[in-house]
Amino acid sequence: MLNPKTITIGDFKLEPPRYDLDSNDEILIKELLEIFSLKEITEFNKNYKLNTHHEAKERIYNISLAFRQQFSYTYRLYDIKANKLVGTIELFAPIHVHETHRSISKFSFQTGDAVRNNIWLIEYYLHPEYWRQGIMTKAVSAIIEELFNQNARCVAAVCHNKNVAGNKFLSSLKFIQMIRYKNMKDHFLWVKKIS
Numbered sequence: 001m002l003n004p005k006t007i008t009i010g011d012f013k014l015e016p017p018r019y020d021l022d023s024n025d026e027i028l029i030k031e032l033l034e035i036f037s038l039k040e041i042t043e044f045n046k047n048y049k050l051n052t053h054h055e056a057k058e059r060i061y062n063i064s065l066a067f068r069q070q071f072s073y074t075y076r077l078y079d080i081k082a083n084k085l086v087g088t089i090e091l092f093a094p095i096h097v098h099e100t101h102r103s104i105s106k107f108s109f110q111t112g113d114a115v116r117n118n119i120w121l122i123e124y125y126l127h128p129e130y131w132r133q134g135i136m137t138k139a140v141s142a143i144i145e146e147l148f149n150q151n152a153r154c155v156a157a158v159c160h161n162k163n164v165a166g167n168k169f170l171s172s173l174k175f176i177q178m179i180r181y182k183n184m185k186d187h188f189l190w191v192k193k194i195s
Contacts, residue, residue, distance in 0.1 A: 002073055002091065002150060008080075009138045014089065015076040017067040023060040031085035032056045040128050044160040048125070071096050077126070077139055087126035087136065089143055097121050097156070107178045108154045108191050119154040120147055140173060148194050157190045 004016030021028070035041055036050035036059070050056050066072040070093055077087040097104055097114035101121065105114045122143070126136045144155050157175060159166040167188065171177070175190035 002070075002093070002147070004073055004075070005146075007075075007139075007142045007146065009135075009142055011080050012086075012135055012139065013078045013080050014139055014142065015078060017063065017073045017075065019064055019068055021060050021064040023057045023064075025060065028060060028085065029053060029056040032059055035085065035087065035125065035127050038128065041125050044163045044166070045123070075139075075143065077135075079130070086130050087124065087139075089125075089139060090123045091143065091147070092121040092123075094119055101156075101158075104156050104189065104191075107189060108156065108193065117154060118152050119156060120152050121156050121158070123157070137169070137172065144173070144192065152194070154191060154193045156192075158187045159190060161186050161188055 006016060007014040033050050033053070033056045036048055036056075042049040050059060063072075063074045067074070072093060073091040075089045075091075076085055077089065078084065079086045092100075094115045094117070097119050102113065104121070105112060105117050105119055108119055109117045122140065124136055124140055130136075147155060155175075157170055159170055161167070161180070167177070167190075170190045173192065175192045178189045178191050180186075180188055
C-alpha cells in the first residue's frame with residue numbers, strides 16, 4: 001500500500017489521490033475535459049479521451065473508487081500560480097499489474113509476481129501548454145523517489161513505439177527499454193528498478 005502525500009515542486013504541486021473527490025466539482029470536471037479532450041494528450045491512449053461532461057464526472061468517480069480499493073493512485077498536477085490542473089500522474093498498484101500485466105514481473109525479475117516484487121506501473125499526462133519545460137520530468141522523478149522510499153522495487157511504463165518524445169522521456173529518467181510489449185501492440189515496455 002502506498003501512503004500518498006502532497007509534493008511541491010517549485011510553482012507546481014502534486015495533489016495525492018483522495019477518497020472524497022467530488023464528481024460534481026465543476027472546476028475539476030472542466031479542467032479534466034480541457035486536458036483529456038485534446039488529441040495530443042490521448043493520441044496514444046484513446047481510452048483516456050474525454051468528450052463530455054458526464055465522462056469527466058465518471059472519471060472523477062473512478063479515480064476515487066480505484067484509490068479506495070488501492071488499485072490505482074491518481075495524482076493531480078497543479079500550476080500553483082495559475083491555480084489550475086495541468087496534468088495527472090497515475091500509479092497502478094502491484095495487484096493491478098499482477099492482474100492485467102503479468103509478464104511485466106517476468107521481464108523485470110524473472111521470478112515472482114508483481115505483488116511479491118512490488119512492481120508499480122506509471123502513466124502521466126500533461127497539458128501541451130506545459131510541454132518541454134521540465135515540469136513532468138521533475139514530477140515523475142518525485143513520484144518515483146516517493147515510491148522507492150516506500151519500498152517499491154520497480155516502476156514500469158508502457159509507451160507506444162511512435163511516441164518518440166515519450167520514449168526519450170523514459171530514457172532520460174533512466175528507465176531501461178526491455179522489449180516490444182506483445183500484450184499491447186506497438187508498445188515498448190520500460191522498467192526502472194531500485195538500485
